[in-house]
Amino acid sequence: MAIDWTESKIEEVVSAVLKSLGKQNAPSGSWDSTQYNGRAYSGVYADMNAAIEAATAGYKAVRAMSVAEREKIITAIRNLCREEAPVMARLGVAETKMGRVEHKTAKHILVADKTPGTEDIRAAAQTGDYGLTLTEMAPFGVVGSITPSTNPSETVICNSIGMIAAGNGVVFNPHPNAIATSNYAVDLVNRASAQAGGPKVLVASTAKPTLESAQIMYNHSAVRLLVCTGGPGVVKSVLSSGKKAIGAGAGNPPVIVDDTADVRKAGKDIIDGCSFDNNLPCIAEKEVFAFANIADELISSMKENGAYQITIEQANRLAEIVLVESKNLKTGIVKKVVSRECVGRDAKVLLEKIGVRVGDEVRCIICETSFEHPFVQNELMMPILPIVRVRDIDEAIDLAVKAEHGCRHTAHMHSKNIDHLTRFARAVETTIFVKNAPSYAGIGFGGEGHTTFTIAGPTGEGLTSAKSFTRYRRCVMSDSFRII
Helix, strand or coil: CCCCCCHHHHHHHHHHHHHHHCCCCCCCCCCCCCEECCEECCCEECCHHHHHHHHHHHHHHHHCCCHHHHHHHHHHHHHHHHHHHHHHHHHHHHHHCCCCHHHHHHHHHHHHHHCCCHHHCCCEEEEECCEEEEEEEEECCEEEEECCCCCHHHHHHHHHHHHHHCCCEEEEECCHHHHHHHHHHHHHHHHHHHHCCCCCCCEEEECCCCHHHHHHHHHCCCEEEEEEECCHHHHHHHHCCCCEEEEECCCCCEEEECCCCCHHHHHHHHHHHHHHHHHCCCCCCCEEEEEHHHHHHHHHHHHHCCEEECCHHHHHHHHHHHEEEEECCCCCCEEEEECCCCCCCCHHHHHHCCCCCCCCCCCEEEEECCCCCHHHHCCCCCCEEEEEEECCHHHHHHHHHHHHCCCCCEEEEECCCHHHHHHHHHHHCCCEEEECCCHHHHHCCCCCCCCCCCEECCCCCEECCHHHHEEEEEEEEECCCCCC
16 A cells, blocks of 8 residues: 655654664664564664575565566555655664755666666577578576665666566675665565565665675675676776676766857756756766856856855865865875765755855855866865866867776767867767766656666676676577477
8 A cells, every 4th residue: 555655744754763773863774674663674684694584485486486477576666766865865864964865766767667677688689591590688697686775766777677577586694884775675676576566675785884795796606697776986896706797886977068059058957967866866967168258158157057166275174174084095196085974964054064054045166166176176076166278179188088097987078069079078988978967867857768876887887777787698599490
């Protein structure tokens, strides 16, 4: 029976989750999640080995289903995701202290509506003088999935739909800073499965994910495919596991705005994309390279659409706060890294750190900087947007490619010059290239195509979907079944 998700009901559920954890005021990363309001979460286990055993049973159950039965469960997941999107959004912000509730709600609706299901799994046939060859997309078995704190429940649900559609079982090792939100999503998938007549535990997770539980996942013989959505360190560890792995790594997406662009629209689009969920999506605009002859108009448009401009002096002070020193214990090398206390925070919260008071209408902080500024060179994942003036398309492309640092993740451009667009696309070689739109159009939000929150640039799968989680199997019938 569907619940009427009124504001009071949403607050009641989120409050109950926090109360059941006994961690209402606890710092991020100290939460546990095995039950909600006295009801044990379905599919969440204290031990990773037990979670893998449950996921193995889920795989066997999926293998015994028809495609229609599998799709019935996926439909139930979509429906429940839409219903409970506001709850997961509120819970995600409350637990991680990152992002915006309205944007996280929209991301869950996007996942429910545009994540491909069983329709993505297609067979191919080839006939000739020697008969028929059939190639089908088969499941791997149990998939081990590492999920992030930036899009925790969105990634769990998106991956679950695709991996179940492909016929796999799934075990999750969520980010430690988003345990409650991730495991709420695991429970949602299992509730949907039970409602649709499927197994009560279709996907599994662990109550206290750690590096040790991740290692158990990497090494367990039942886990045949690893899928990681996260930072460079965890992606590297997955790719070093010795197993088939899909790695969705970091990016530092540049934006070029040339003097043929609709500059007023470009300013709005860039702020809309950069400020979406406080810049947590890895596809979001991170630095702008604007032709000098249109830069003033672009900045004016940005300010009209929720941006607040700070001086270079203020930018330097803010950089000292949002980027902190970190020492590598093995090499002794000290480098600047992003402060976890600042990632995904509202623009007004970040401005308060340098003594600037603004209202909720401010969605993004902009500043003019040099190319060498740390705001340009580091992926901040905050609504802070540096703007670098350039002379022409040659300088714009040169600097934008350098700022992207070879991640080949995402890039953006606002232009009506086909030659400029083509040159930049060829030079930057990113998985996603968005033209004349906010960054989120690249994952199907206001743009065509399916959505995903696992964008596998390092391993080449690109925007993953159900077919990404399959292996190809060939069946050959020699000298038969060619009927022409």
